[in-house]
Amino acid sequence: MRKRIIIRITLIVVLILIGISLYTIGKEHKVLIDNKGISIGGITYNADTTYKVWVDNLEIGLLEKGERNVAKVAGTSHKIVIEETKDKVLTGEKHEKRFKLKTNEGATINIPAIVNNANEWINKKYIGGE
Amino acid sequence: MKKQNLTRTMNPYVKFFIDYSVPIIIALLVAFAIPLSGLSGKYFIKELTIRLSRNSFLILALLIPVMAGMGMNFGIVLGAMAGEIGLIFVTDWLIVGLPGMLLAMLISTPIAILLGYFAGIVLNRAKGREMVTGFMLGFFMNGIYQLVVLYGMGNIIPISNSNILLPRGYGIRNAISLIGIRQVMDKFIPLKIGGILIPIGTLLVIATLCVFIVWFKKTKLGQDMRTVGQDNDIARASGINVEKTRILSIVISTVLACYGQIIFLQNIGTMNTYNSHEQVGVFAIAALLVGGASVAKASIFNVFVGVILFHTMFVVSPRAGKELIGQAQLGEYFRVFVSYGVIAFSLALYAWRKRVEKENERRKVMAFKRVLLQNNNTTGGDKL
Amino acid sequence: MKEKIKNIIENVGLPRIIIFFFLVSLFVLAPVVGISLTTSINDVIVRFGMNGILVLSLVPMVKSGCGLNFGLQLGIIAGLLGAVISIEMEATGFAGFFMAVGIAIFIAVILGFFYGVLLNKIKGDEMVVATYVGFSSVSLMCIMWLILPFKSPNMIWAYGGSGLRTTINTQGYWFHVLTDFLQIKLGSHIIFPTGTILFFTLLCFLVWAFFRTKIGTSMDAVGSNPDYARSCGVNVDKMRIISVILSTVITAIGILVYEESFGFVQLYMAPLYMAFPAVAALLLGGASVGKVSIKNVIIGAFLFQGILTMTPSVINNIIKSDMSESIRIVVSNGMIVYALTRKSKVRS
């Protein structure tokens, strides 16, 4: 009987854990992608060309300079890939960055900062629901 | 006054036709309507695949209470409500994809268990009229559901997503988009044959449920349910807790219906908060009955025959109506009529048969006794 | 004392007591939130007159042991047919109304007969089958409304084509013929619908009188104990059929009075759920699945209509949102579920 109680309690705990992990991996985050000039620590990076953007292997589309786009992603670990585009032709110059988000976080990613290898290319923000 | 012939029995062919009259009539109807509708084969197969994967789970949820002798469980509406509450929560929390759907199932399970338990208790108090009670219970709980979702959510139950809340700040909107989990299960294993999406994921889940049901019948609980279903008194006399067994069958059915509704809605992709569940019971039951099931006997086979026949009729009838007298409306009314009519007809047929069979059984026993007497009394010279 | 209260609760039933106090509190609260009590009561009376006969129509079937008539829609269909045929024939005023009633009764007798035969074949399962017979006949009639060859321009769709409209105005035919008959006006708010109430009273009297005749007595016995009735030489099946016909006929009259007062004939899916409020009202009045009296009809119809009228106005004023629909669903269906789960004393 004791064995059963332990098994049942474990099962409930496991189910709750599964619930929490489903919540984490299924949570949708909004990631804003800016192709705009930005000043970080006194240095200003300018946007000068169009980029094609993928988030988590999903094509977001072309971002001309000064533009902003939104990606909706689920889960905690993500990858952003940008590739320089000239006259709608990909140049092959790729940048790839990985980032992690907590369950209630959204993020703004700045393309010029990535291109220039600035440290603060991502700005995470707590969103307590909408 | 009818002549009482104590030894009359029923013709087996007539019996077969009466047993399967519903599927036979619907099959004839469909056979007549398909050419009339002029629908292409591909469209037809596509629609049928969708409907098969969308509805089968819900209909399978009906099987276990039939086994326990509680008839068609009109109370699966309660399970559907539980599923919808789960979906409202995951939509509010912005949980997407397969994890979102699974989480919705996980959250709604305890709700479904509670509702099923409640329904089981109510139905135990209404022995002999489980069906009409289950049906009214569905209506009653719909009122409670409205109070909770329309007035409680956003007020007492925290809901923050303005996309699903009514502009007044509480209560859930009439329709909410389930875009985040739309067809995530159907497309989990992507496969297309000739341009038709085959929802392998969902079909696998349905197959698993079928295996579960077959397995369940072999368990002690399954056997107890069959016993209870056949004869309450004998089951009780042999020490089975009849009430508890009946409640369990309803709980299982409610939980399955809850999953069924989530699967149904992930396929559709939007949810009519206050209407999606209303007709769940009617359509599922009508389909099962069209498949040749009766109040006392239903199998997995009936489920699939039923889904195919019933939904073929659903796809075909508006078009056939239009071709026939130029009004698509006619076909739509027609399929509503068939849904209700099939249930009315099957239930009436079953109730009538129950009486006839009792009478037949009596005659059989009587005839047997006569023979017995004749054999025992051969010395007495009695001639019959 | 405690025992006594317990007994009362047991006999009257907790839901009824709750609903009764709910209604009383609504009436008490009404003036507080600024609703005129006289208008409210007047509303209740008007709606009582409209719906009372539908509630009354359930009585014969309960008396004969056929249970609650969830197949009420059959009678409604007869009534609707009477209404549209009388309008098609351009019959107006009292004559028009009674013509509609006459046609409706004729159809109701035929439908009721077959319905009764069916219910005799399925003794013990009357309620669930009746429910779906009701539903399927409504949906079948939807098709009929589309294809029956009615011509009156007041009834068919304006933009050509065949088929009746979903709602047909009775203005100009027999709108309010009963309601306005001997109408009493007190001030500007209170209009007492004498004709409707008189008509309702008359039908109540007729039903009461019916159960004082030999045949009515037999019917009562069939409902109380069918085995007893059979052993006394009563043709149980025949009695049940008569009760079903009677119920169907009264329903048909009931829906005509409803439409006459309401002003519109509602076709298509409108009658689908009409059985439930009537059943709930009867149960609220103290009837059970197996026992009923005219008193139950009157009390029930009044209480039920009271709740329907009072909840929207009072509740809306208090919490500023319209919960009345949900409350109506909970009250009426809850009442039915409660009655179904009570162990009826009638032998099955």
Added chain:
Amino acid sequence: MESKEKYLLKMDNVSKDFYGNQVLKNVNLTVKIGEVIGLVGENGAGKSTLMNILFGNPAIHETGGFEGKIFFDGKEVNFTSPFDAIDAGIGMVHQEFVLIPGFTATENIFLNREPIKYNFLSEVFGNRLNLLDRKEMKKRAIKAMQMLEVELDSNMLVNEMPVGYRQFTEISREIDRKYTKILVLDEPTAVLTETEADIVKKVIRKLAKKGVSVIFISHRLQEILDCCDRIVVLRDGSIQKELFPSKTNSVEVAEYMVGSELVKNIRKSKEKRKFEETILKVNDLWVDMPGEQVNKISFEVKKGEIFGIGGLTGQGKLGIANGIMGLYPAEGEVKFKGKSISLNNPKDVLERGMAFVSEDRRGLGLLLDQPIFWNIAFTAMQIKDDFTKSLLGGIIKWRDDKAMIKVTREYIDALKIKCVNEKQFARELSGGNQQKLCMAKAFALKPELMFVSEPTRGIDIGAKSLVLDILHYYNSKYGTTIIMTSSELEELRLTCDRIAIVDEGQIAGILPPTAKPAEFGLLMLGKKSEVEEVLTGEGKD
């Protein structure tokens, strides 16, 4: 200490009353290991109560338990549920089948005690999610059935089985229980053919040899004599005699069963009444009344006679009246005053002037939730249009409550019905007064022939003689022919001119009330051949 070895079961001074009604008085019964006891007794002798006490039937405890002690297997026991009794090793085969018709023989044998295989899900959801061990079930079922030596297919559905095989399935269930030490068989042969009954007898002996004790209840005396070691005769709640088959004969058993002393004042008017005209002639009547089957019965009743029908419960005596009155499906020919009546049509029978006081008072006899005056007047209103007023030239037959009440008051006075007034509900009356009400209902029809079934069942002694007096009164004053069916032989002998004893759905014999009690007993026990039949009061027709 010796007794512990010797006796498996010892019932010591067991008494039981139901609300003051003594049904068992100081019963001492012992059963040795491997012994076969035959239990014989009339209805109401206390056989079933005794077995219910042994089997821990909850009804016993709900009505206040019993007095005395029961020792089983050396320990004192007091079972509160049949499951306790089964666990202790008491098996019982009931008269009515406890079988699920849609299940196979195997499934029925193992009803709710199926062998199971472990399944891990049971850790989560409880034992009931273990799987059935079908192989083991089948193996054990076959083993149990082999013991019976009949070809029983373990996979056959019960509802497809011949009736006799259902009985074997039930016995197999008890055989399979390894720990069964004593088996109670309640009328196991009632539905069997003779060859099948022989098999049962053989099995009983076989079980006894294996050390299982058997208590065998049967109304077929020959069977009891054939296979029992000891015969216990119960009468009026106490053990009348213990007999050994080798040292007794059927006459002796029958005598002990019905009692040998003559009924005092058997008839006030001692002289044998003479009747001329035949009023009812029954020819080859079959009645399908559950539990009271009538198989091709023929008899005649004379006008003015009181005709008794007796016999043990379940043998069909009740079926005769119910069948003729059209309440249960019947076949055959019944002539009333020379004309055939239509069977299965209560109305026709009532209209011809017959009436019925049913044994099922609360079910068939009364409208419990209606006032007394309805109950009395209703049938007469239906059949003869009494108590109605014609209105509108006869279109409407208005119920005349006043006339109904007037008549009711007459009957209340005549039959001394104790009630508040004529508007009291029938439910509120005592059993005896309800019975008078049923009779008043029948008298209100002014019948020429009246069936009265079990007129004194469940009513107290004072009311009993009153009820019988009423019957006498109507019989002598109005010349009403009465056919009285009763389980109480004494009552029949006290009242009737002739008494027919029904056994296995047929009339075993017709005797005058003055016949020796043992003769009645022999007829009830299926020993027709040993009784010299008395056909009619007048001799043969």
